[in-house]
Amino acid sequence: MQTKKIINDGNRAVDEMLEGILAAHPRHLRSVDGSPRSIIARDGPRQGKVGLVIGGGSGHEPSFLGFVGKGLADAAAIGNVFASPPPDPILECAKAVSGGAGVLFMYGNYAGDVMNFDMAAEMAAMDDIEVRTVLSTDDVASAPIGDRHKRRGVAGNFFIFKAAGAACDRMLSFDECERIARKANDHTFTMGVALSPCSLPQTRRPNFEIGPDEMEIGMGIHGEPGIAREKLKTADEITDEMLDSILDEMAPTRGDKVAVLVNSLGSTPLMELYIMNRRVKQRLDEIGVSIHATWVGNYCTSLEMAGASISLHRLDGELQTMLDHPCDCAMFRAG
Amino acid sequence: MTTIDTVRLVAMFATIATAMSADRDRLCALDGVIGDADHGIAMELGFSAARDAVAALDAGATDPTTLLNTAAKSFLNAVGASSGPLYATAFMRGAAAVKGKTTLDDADVVALFQAMAKGIQDRGKAEPGEKTMIDAWAPAAQAAGEALASGKGLANSLEAAVQAAKAGAEATKTMVATKGRASRLGERSLGHMDPGAASAVTVIEAMRIALTD
Numbered sequence: 001m002q003t004k005k006i007i008n009d010g011n012r013a014v015d016e017m018l019e020g021i022l023a024a025h026p027r028h029l030r031s032v033d034g035s036p037r038s039i040i041a042r043d044g045p046r047q048g049k050v051g052l053v054i055g056g057g058s059g060h061e062p063s064f065l066g067f068v069g070k071g072l073a074d075a076a077a078i079g080n081v082f083a084s085p086p087p088d089p090i091l092e093c094a095k096a097v098s099g100g101a102g103v104l105f106m107y108g109n110y111a112g113d114v115m116n117f118d119m120a121a122e123m124a125a126m127d128d129i130e131v132r133t134v135l136s137t138d139d140v141a142s143a144p145i146g147d148r149h150k151r152r153g154v155a156g157n158f159f160i161f162k163a164a165g166a167a168c169d170r171m172l173s174f175d176e177c178e179r180i181a182r183k184a185n186d187h188t189f190t191m192g193v194a195l196s197p198c199s200l201p202q203t204r205r206p207n208f209e210i211g212p213d214e215m216e217i218g219m220g221i222h223g224e225p226g227i228a229r230e231k232l233k234t235a236d237e238i239t240d241e242m243l244d245s246i247l248d249e250m251a252p253t254r255g256d257k258v259a260v261l262v263n264s265l266g267s268t269p270l271m272e273l274y275i276m277n278r279r280v281k282q283r284l285d286e287i288g289v290s291i292h293a294t295w296v297g298n299y300c301t302s303l304e305m306a307g308a309s310i311s312l313h314r315l316d317g318e319l320q321t322m323l324d325h326p327c328d329c330a331m332f333r334a335g
Numbered sequence: 336m337t338t339i340d341t342v343r344l345v346a347m348f349a350t351i352a353t354a355m356s357a358d359r360d361r362l363c364a365l366d367g368v369i370g371d372a373d374h375g376i377a378m379e380l381g382f383s384a385a386r387d388a389v390a391a392l393d394a395g396a397t398d399p400t401t402l403l404n405t406a407a408k409s410f411l412n413a414v415g416a417s418s419g420p421l422y423a424t425a426f427m428r429g430a431a432a433v434k435g436k437t438t439l440d441d442a443d444v445v446a447l448f449q450a451m452a453k454g455i456q457d458r459g460k461a462e463p464g465e466k467t468m469i470d471a472w473a474p475a476a477q478a479a480g481e482a483l484a485s486g487k488g489l490a491n492s493l494e495a496a497v498q499a500a501k502a503g504a505e506a507t508k509t510m511v512a513t514k515g516r517a518s519r520l521g522e523r524s525l526g527h528m529d530p531g532a533a534s535a536v537t538v539i540e541a542m543r544i545a546l547t548d
Binding site: 087119 | 411
């Protein structure tokens, strides 16, 4: 049986969504002439500033284009659902936001994204735009800590892009922007849990099977299998299981400060996210870790998948400054 | 000796596109087990775009290199994903391998075919045994080359490639993924055919049909 979706044509879903987004956010966003999948911040890109281009597949809204705006990303390249954008729209983003100080490419660590963004970087070099790449690898479930470079980038992108965007907006050097981006990634840890599948607009078939009483810990934001299939537990038990993995690696000490993101994978409602966040607060209080800021809601979704992720971003003075730096994006504002 | 002209190559892309549309849901289902379930969509989109782009060329005034480069660019821009860069590189390398030719003889076609496999391997940085499409492409390219060298014609050489690709795709069931999205699965990827290897068989079989039937 096909899933129910409010769409016109599965093959047109991404472009029709973009039309709707540009109609809703004309003050923040525009597309590059002749390259409708290259979305640029109206305010932000400027001479002498390191440009920040993010991007990836569609289906994760508000990631990635919702984080395009002054103080955060300068541009997002938009792919098909769950598929990396090809090099051309990425290159057009780089050209549109280059201020002569270099351009940072930041995106989640997936084989397809790496190939397409690398091809775009080679093409940008031919136009005398220097590109450096920082991959996000925050998904604790996707590889052991010793293989951190193999991990996927998931909802923790929010903190990682935020730090890099602030560094760029503060007109720091290319080296400094890159260093802060890498540090933000190293300081960010995410665990997800999935309860029910999503379906692609073109197939409208569930993209994985899961029993009515099951959950999968560590499932990726495209429905990639996680680390354990278990019976559905209570919110506190699920939150504990996810936090245990994160805290194991982050190894916080009493007095440490973090920012928290409790993110819906699409259809899990705010009620459930806040129930999880209650437990996050209890657990962090118990170990004497203070919470500088918390975000709860849809930040990196997986179409209509049910489930959630928890991300912790360990702050030091520098990352706190970057997190608190104001930004004004189509779907996110801070400061 | 077969002679392949650009009209035949245009027809080849139409044959692959048709085969890929027919195979789309099977490939998505294979991908859903160990990946993100979009592989069939990407392959259908890519080859449909390539088919349309080469059909729009004036075949009489186009050489195989230009045709293959057109296919590469249209595939890439329609798809992105992983299959975009991999197949675009395949066709660009194929284009380079037959540069200067107006028609292709048996050896040219096999050279094109081998260049495609090499392009996929170089772009994806995968080695045989890592549970990727290269597990179908690499043995297929080798089998085609050996068959041609032993005096077999194009039809038999490409049929040898199809058989080698099928065996290679089948063998991915016993491999643990170390590249691409499925690599995070580790041993849970055992027992499942790699969708990229499965679609490679479809591509290679469609090429065999279009170029030799």
